[in-house]
Amino acid sequence: MVVTLKEVAKKAGVHPSVVSRILNNKADNYNISEKRRKEIRQAAIDLGYVPNISARIIQEGSFGCVALLLSSDSGKSYLPSHLLESIHDELEKNDKHLLLTKLPDAYSDDRSQIPKVLQTLMADGLIIDYTHQVSEEVISQIEKHTLPAVWINIKHSKDSVYPDNIEAGKIAVRKLIEAGRKNIAYVTEITYFAGNNSEYHYSVADRYAGYKAEMKKAGLKPRNINNNDKLLAREKQAEYFTKILRQSDRPDALVLYWSSLAAPIIQAARNAKLHIPEDLAIITFSSYLSQNTGLTINALVEPEIEMGVKAVKMLSKKMKNPGKSFKSQSVDFSYWEGGSV
Amino acid sequence: MVVTLKEVAKKAGVHPSVVSRILNNKADNYNISEKRRKEIRQAAIDLGYVPNISARIIQEGSFGCVALLLSSDSGKSYLPSHLLESIHDELEKNDKHLLLTKLPDAYSDDRSQIPKVLQTLMADGLIIDYTHQVSEEVISQIEKHTLPAVWINIKHSKDSVYPDNIEAGKIAVRKLIEAGRKNIAYVTEITYFAGNNSEYHYSVADRYAGYKAEMKKAGLKPRNINNNDKLLAREKQAEYFTKILRQSDRPDALVLYWSSLAAPIIQAARNAKLHIPEDLAIITFSSYLSQNTGLTINALVEPEIEMGVKAVKMLSKKMKNPGKSFKSQSVDFSYWEGGSV
DNA sequence: CTGAAAGCGCTTACAG
């Protein structure tokens, strides 16, 4: 079924090594006649020859491939399409392919649970998109491995690339203060990242920390208007927020942890007869994509593309310096004007 | 740097072939002593041995890998996370890895533009997510290739898996009729899929066709309230829809091509003082994810997971029957109650 | 200018 070099050589009436040289453009030093080159090329095309890459890999010792590891619990990986694309595109510049795999949450006794990318040499490096609740087991499994690895969207002291959520929280407050707001409240949303477990993505703490720090710096009182203890069902959220927005000491500005809060908040504002942005200014954190799906709220947009690019660059450096670690890098959010401030 | 079988054998004091047998659990017929097995396994662990998969591939003739091809113009591929995940998970059941690559829109004269997955043998099959405006060149390039290929989210007579958008359009109308609506209008949205080119994704025609067919069947008059000729800027959309909803012959129900229309429509309804669903019922088409990001509109939800699973299954069949084609399969939308009908 | 040979890392009949 599959055609090999040998068969092409046979058809062209030359030795396989000659075919190899021609097809890989390594024949310049050999002055092979143009006629022969053409014959060989044609033979390859006629037979539909496609080289088997493994044979080359085995000699070069490089796979031309980087694996992106996701958590098998999809809530613990964050892979918006722009992030995936930027990783792919940046890898392509380095002539690397992208392999996608999942990492189990925990390993059982036998090693069978360990993903094949770790059990077997098939990539030159790893990008790990496993953003929270990472078990010690998983971490040690990766550290033990010989492959260079970079973590994304998680804060490690070494070898990670993550959005600067603290700074983003500060910027949100600054923008609202610039717009003359004083009573700025923060709205937590943790349903997206939170499983049954109590450990959240670092952004949950960091955005709020940034918000608080900037509020204090401006002499304003931070205020969290959501109830962390019990997550409100989506339907109840609008009701809950409506009550708050009807209070006399209602906030005149909100910082939302995530754009999914926009719908109930806007509904609540409507219920409370508040106009946006005149009566109530809103800034949210959001993914890159939201811009294109009609987000009508000012947003601190996650630097998905830059994070992907930086992760690949860091990984490239690690691949060139095996065993070396690099200082983690933060990436800045960008600001989107959505007409709500 | 990288440890090979040979080195493990040397450390364990046996021949490489013995190590290979033990490590691959193929030693059962050989009655190798438990002690020796342990020694060898330990030696492998001590040295951090990880087998090079290419060496195995070269013998087995299979790559254990399927490539997902996207268009390099991301607007022409549709890869919501549930689709990606279902493809990955279904492939995993078949012991296949997922490789991600892009397909250029057109090839230049030299073959250098052709993606490496097509230029080189590195996967056992292809899943192509290139949903519209596919050039003849690309199609022929794929057909010429020896690898079995399956297309997703596109209607070909052979070897494709696609959501049944005609039926979904019919269902939308049926649901609205069941809810007592008569003046049901259709709202087109083509910004998402449309580039500068005039060829749209097949769903643009099919959803409307389904809508029209079912309207006629019920003796109702179809009506498309958007202007296909000039796409309205997002900000202008709410205004435009407000005007329509204020007319005396305004629709009492809307079928939206895509959930991104929900925001301006809801805004327009609010402007026109119409209550949803009492005064105005709405059904939209949407991606799977929208359910989790607080979509408060009834929706025909794209069967992303099922599409991925079916595509992998069809590809598996093709891989077992090289050269054979299979009849394309449609996949049914599901229905999401969002409180707007 | 082209061929024969060795080798990449591993597996697997085949000897013993």
Place this chain on the structure above:
DNA sequence: CTGAAAGCGCTTACAG
């Protein structure tokens, strides 16, 4: 019970 050998498909010094 274990080793030596051949071979997977390809590349690349080395001869000639």
